[in-house]
Amino acid sequence: MASTYLNISNKFKEEGNKLFMKRNYKEAIEMYTKALEKTPNQSTYFTNRALCYFKLQQWSLCIDDCRRAIEIDPHSVKAYFYM
16 A cells, blocks of 8 residues: 555656646645655655745745655755755
8 A cells, every 4th residue: 555655656746847847836846745645754755845945935835845854864965955
């Protein structure tokens, strides 16, 4: 069951990545949020969403996601960089 959630969340993440590349940051946020709903322990999903918030200059949301990513993975270089 856990691998099923991971597969579904990875699909949401991949869709978020495609939207990010098109600079559709708000839509990408929605996809990363859906991925997090399925697997909330993936720091990468938080850093991906944080970068979208960064691009939208939503600083407090960016920092919140970076902090969550660091809680999950204290070695997340992206989280520290984006924060």
